[in-house]
Amino acid sequence: MANTEAEEKPVMIVGIDDSDHSFYALEWTLDHFLASSAPNTPFKLIVVHSKPSPTSAIGFAGPGAADVYPFVDSDLKKIAARVVEKAKELCHSKSVRSG
Numbered sequence: 816m817a818n819t820e821a822e823e824k825p826v827m828i829v830g831i832d833d834s835d836h837s838f839y840a841l842e843w844t845l846d847h848f849l850a851s852s853a854p855n856t857p858f859k860l861i862v863v864h865s866k867p868s869p870t871s872a873i874g875f876a877g878p879g880a881a882d883v884y885p886f887v888d889s890d891l892k893k894i895a896a897r898v899v900e901k902a903k904e905l906c907h908s909k910s911v912r913s914g
Contacts, residue, residue, distance in 0.1 A: 823859075824856070824857060824858055824859040825857070825858055825859070826858070826859050826860075826861055827844065827848060827849075827858045827859070827860050827861070828860075828861045828862075828863060829841050829844050829860065829861070829862050829863070830862075830863045830864070830865075831862060831863070831864050831898060831902055832864065832898065833894055833897070833898050838901065838902075838905065841862065841902060841905060842905060842909070844860070845860075845905065845906065845909040845911055846909065848860075849909070849911045850909035850910055850911055856911070860906075860911065862902050862906075864895060864898045864899060864902070866891050866892065866894075866895040867891060869884050869887040869888040869891060870884075872887050872891060873887055
C-alpha cells in the first residue's frame with residue numbers, strides 16, 4: 816500500500832474577488848510559487864471565490880426587495896462566472912494546469 820501522504824503536495828490557497836488587486840495577488844503567487852517550476856510545482860493551488868448572497872448585496876429590505884432579488888442573484892452569478900474564468904485564463908497563461 817503506497818503512502819499517499821508522502822506523495823501529496825502542500826496546499827496553497829488564494830482567495831479572489833473581482834478586483835484588480837485580487838488578480839494581481841493571484842498572478843504574483845503564480846509567478847513566485849508555481850509557474851517557474853511547472854509542471855513539477857511543489858504546491859497544489861486552490862483558488863477560492865465566494866459569491867455573496869443577493870440579500871447581502873441588496874442591503875435593504877422592504878417593498879420591492881423581493882422583485883429585485885432574482886436580478887441581483889443573476890448578476891452575482893455572472894460576476895462569479897467571470898471571476899472564475901479570468902482566474903482559469905491567468906493560470907493557463909502561466910502554464911499552471913488545473914487538476
